[in-house]
Amino acid sequence: MDTNEELGARIDALLLRVDASESTLAIHALKARYAGVVDARFSHGQVVADDRLAELAREASSLFTEDGVWDGGPGLGIARGRAEIAARLAEPTLVFSRHFFVNPRIMVEGDRATGRWDLLCPCTRPDGESLWMSGHEDDTYARVDGVWQHDSMTLTTVFVAPAGGGWPRILA
Numbered sequence: 321m322d323t324n325e326e327l328g329a330r331i332d333a334l335l336l337r338v339d340a341s342e343s344t345l346a347i348h349a350l351k352a353r354y355a356g357v358v359d360a361r362f363s364h365g366q367v368v369a370d371d372r373l374a375e376l377a378r379e380a381s382s383l384f385t386e387d388g389v390w391d392g393g394p395g396l397g398i399a400r401g402r403a404e405i406a407a408r409l410a411e412p413t414l415v416f417s418r419h420f421f422v423n424p425r426i427m428v429e430g431d432r433a434t435g436r437w438d439l440l441c442p443c444t445r446p447d448g449e450s451l452w453m454s455g456h457e458d459d460t461y462a463r464v465d466g467v468w469q470h471d472s473m474t475l476t477t478v479f480v481a482p483a484g485g486g487w488p489r490i491l492a
Contacts, residue, residue, distance in 0.1 A: 339428075340428040343428045343433060343463070343468060344426045344428060344433075346467075346468045347424075347426050347428075347433060347435060347461055347468050348424065348426075350383060350461070350468050350469070350470070351421050351424070351435075351437060351459075352421075353383060354380060354383050354419075354470070355419035355420075355421055357376055357379050357380045357383070358376075358380055358409065358417070358419060359417055359418055359419055360376050361373055361376050361377070361409070361412055361417075362412070362414070362415055362416045362417060365415055365416050365444060366415055367412055367415055373410055373412075374406075374410050376409070377405075377406040377407070377408075377409035377410035378406045380405070380406070380409050381402040381403070381405040381406035381409065382402065383469060383470055384402060384405055384469055384470045384471070384473075385462050385464060385469045385470070385471045386401065386402060387400065387401050388400075388401070388402065388405065388469065388470050388471055388472060388473075389471070389472040389473070389474075390404075390405045390408060390409075390470075390472075390473055391472065391473065391474040391475065392408075392475050393474075393475045393476060393477055395477070396408075396413065396475070413445070413446075414443045414444060414445060414446070415444050415445070415446050416442075416443060416444035417441055417442070417443040417444075418441060418442050418443070419439060419441050420439065420440045420441065421437040421438070421439055421457070422437065422438050422439075422440065423437065423438040424436070424437050425437075430463075431462060431463040432460070432461065432462055432463075432471075433460070433461040433462075433463075433468070434458075434459065434460055434461070435458075435459045435460075435461065436456055436457070436458050436459070437456060437457045437459070438454075438455075438456050439453070439454065439455050439456060439457055439475070440452070440453075440454050441453040441454070442483060444486065448486070449482065449486070450482070450483035450484075450485075450486030451480050451481065451482060451483055452479075452480070452481050452482075452483050453477060453479070453480045454477075454478050454479050454480075455475055455476050455477040455478045455479075456475075456476050456478070457473055457474065457475050457476075458473075458474045458476070459471075459472065459473050459474070460472045
């Protein structure tokens with residue numbers, strides 16, 4: 321039978337594993353919420369009304385720490401802090417997108433975490449050209465007041481390719 325010390329160590333180890341598992345699930349939910357909010361900026365192949373766009377941009381920026389960094393790479397630029405992130409996301413370069421984040425690799429260490437997500441994103445430019453964009457996002461996360469937030473997000477685009485006939489009818 322375990323001594324009290326051994327039992328305490330096993331309980332501590334189990335608590336760390338439970339916290340890491342719950343944190344990983346919370347980070348999954350955070351990423352899904354981010355994708356939903358940035359994609360909600362578009363409806364029926366158009367950018368939503370300015371007031372709704374500003375609201376969604378603020379909501380997306382609230383998923384970052386106060387001094388978080390949104391890095392869209394050379395084509396989309398970098399925004400630092402919630403105000404800059406909201407301003408950047410209120411100026412979309414597309415009229416449609418659907419972010420599919422897959423294959424998450426998340427590593428939790430206390431109140432900090434890192435993650436890499438593969439990204440596949442059908443999207444449409446303002447000129448009507450439909451594209452497939454693929455890449456990955458490397459993220460850092462921080463748990464602030466018990467809530468996981470993006471501390472940084474860096475997009476690396478692997479390819480952007482024409483989508484042939486495109487998306488002939490966009491309902492969302």
